[in-house]
Amino acid sequence: MSSSTLVFIITLFCFICTTTQEANSQIFPPNFKFGVATASYQIEGGCNEDGKGENIWDRFTHTSPNKIFDHSTGDVACDSYHKYETDIALLKELGVDFYRFSISWSRILPTGYVDDGINHRGVEYYNNILNLLHQNNIEAMITLYHWDLPQHLHESMGGWLNETIVDIFAKYADLAFHFFGDRVKYWITFNEPNNFCQNGYETAIDAPGLANNLGVDVYTCAHNVIKSHAAVYHMYDKTYRKLQKGKISLILYTKWAQSSTNTHKDFKAAERSLQFQFGWFANPIIKGNYPRIMIERIRERSIKEGFQKSRLPKFTKKEIRYIKGTFDFIGVNHYTTHMVKWIDDIPIGKPSAFKDISVEEYFKDSWKGSGSFWLKVVPCGIRNIAKWIKNTYNNPNIIITENGYSDGEIILHDFDRKNYHKNYLKYLLKAIYNDHVNITGYTAWSLLDNFEWREGYSERFGLYAVNFTDSSRPRIPKDSAEYYKIILKTRHLIS
Numbered sequence: 001m002s003s004s005t006l007v008f009i010i011t012l013f014c015f016i017c018t019t020t021q022e023a024n025s026q027i028f029p030p031n032f033k034f035g036v037a038t039a040s041y042q043i044e045g046g047c048n049e050d051g052k053g054e055n056i057w058d059r060f061t062h063t064s065p066n067k068i069f070d071h072s073t074g075d076v077a078c079d080s081y082h083k084y085e086t087d088i089a090l091l092k093e094l095g096v097d098f099y100r101f102s103i104s105w106s107r108i109l110p111t112g113y114v115d116d117g118i119n120h121r122g123v124e125y126y127n128n129i130l131n132l133l134h135q136n137n138i139e140a141m142i143t144l145y146h147w148d149l150p151q152h153l154h155e156s157m158g159g160w161l162n163e164t165i166v167d168i169f170a171k172y173a174d175l176a177f178h179f180f181g182d183r184v185k186y187w188i189t190f191n192e193p194n195n196f197c198q199n200g201y202e203t204a205i206d207a208p209g210l211a212n213n214l215g216v217d218v219y220t221c222a223h224n225v226i227k228s229h230a231a232v233y234h235m236y237d238k239t240y241r242k243l244q245k246g247k248i249s250l251i252l253y254t255k256w257a258q259s260s261t262n263t264h265k266d267f268k269a270a271e272r273s274l275q276f277q278f279g280w281f282a283n284p285i286i287k288g289n290y291p292r293i294m295i296e297r298i299r300e301r302s303i304k305e306g307f308q309k310s311r312l313p314k315f316t317k318k319e320i321r322y323i324k325g326t327f328d329f330i331g332v333n334h335y336t337t338h339m340v341k342w343i344d345d346i347p348i349g350k351p352s353a354f355k356d357i358s359v360e361e362y363f364k365d366s367w368k369g370s371g372s373f374w375l376k377v378v379p380c381g382i383r384n385i386a387k388w389i390k391n392t393y394n395n396p397n398i399i400i401t402e403n404g405y406s407d408g409e410i411i412l413h414d415f416d417r418k419n420y421h422k423n424y425l426k427y428l429l430k431a432i433y434n435d436h437v438n439i440t441g442y443t444a445w446s447l448l449d450n451f452e453w454r455e456g457y458s459e460r461f462g463l464y465a466v467n468f469t470d471s472s473r474p475r476i477p478k479d480s481a482e483y484y485k486i487i488l489k490t491r492h493l494i495s
Helices: 003-023 056-063 080-094 120-135 151-157 165-183 193-201 217-244 264-287 292-304 317-323 353-357 380-392 415-433 479-490
Strands: 033-037 098-102 139-145 184-191 247-253 256-259 330-333 337-342 359-362 398-402 439-445 464-466 475-477
Touching (some): 033 139, 033 479, 056 151, 080 120, 080 479, 098 184, 098 439, 120 139, 139 165, 151 165, 165 184, 184 193, 184 217, 193 217, 193 247, 193 264, 217 247, 217 264, 217 317, 247 264, 247 398, 256 380, 264 353, 264 359, 292 353, 330 380, 337 380, 380 398, 380 415, 415 439, 415 479
Parallel strands (some): 033 098, 033 439, 098 139, 139 184, 184 247, 256 337, 330 398, 398 439
Antiparallel strands (some): 337 359
């Protein structure tokens, strides 16, 4: 046997051993980062303190209390406006690499317009958070828009339904980069635009609670959000990136769509479901335009409904070039899975985004539930969606920006939440090592029990419990906090 042959056999043996070890590994890659997430309206409180302006969730909860399960508001929430130092101490105790939080647009720009004046007390608040994070060696991941549009923008110019918001949002983002960018390495333009466009302008179950133009406004909202994102990305790239050395993208919510059977029709239905929820925004920023299936289906149905053109707005060739490639990573919020079944197209009638998709979604009876009706525990879903993104979009860098489990009450010995994170992380590791998906971070939702939008305080996702009947809003660690702390310290998935 020649020496070169021997070297080849030894090298092959080592590769097989290494691959086998990685395939079964419970050890996270050396540069993998862990964090936790919150959002301004859900935790801050201080709804009208120190010059903050009203936002659409302030108005929505105050004027439509029946749309909130327990008729509550975020007026005080976790009172993080006054207790941010306590919260950062919790982050330090957990040992997170980064903290994902959002800026309340109306806290620094009360009307939403830069020209109407800056609220420097609001700027001071976020500067205090960033300075304290920096002192504790915790990286900041800031979301510029987590659903709380300044109410004045909604009233004065129609919010996300008016194209002029592209420039208005860019000016707000420019201000944030200027004031905070020296301490921020990850920027998120929008959190889950697929959700806030759908639920704000189609189903009306979230702020601003409009359902005036079904099957139209939802797509107008998305179109303006995508153009706003691209404008901010290019501004950061041109003006701030070289000096601040940060990364910027947006975050998309996605369920895994599991085909009900192995039939061609059910596979097509599952793919359509994924393209209409994830591809709706991912396709433009990665490839430049909406998914072909969306373009074709919405155009066809629109014409049959009597419209002169598609209800889905069209990007110009110049806009396609401008939008394409406006991401440094893809933020993925993933919680659960749906089974998806083919159905014949819903007959033509009044338009709606739901009819445009025309698939049947359901849960398996055997899947474990949670404190949220929509959240079933299906850990393999995180691996499946990661593989799908890799194969569909040429393996972009993915950061899991939300993943978590809800209870319906305070449960400190929260075995189900520990088990949820353990099993989802197990399948995330399989995606990294077995499927070679480029996942570099994981974010638990959430640091604290908080205001869960239309469910109010009836659902709890926190690693730390918050007693909302106590005016001091004490934070109480759950067992899941200790479990997450050990994972972060050892960088090893433990049973």
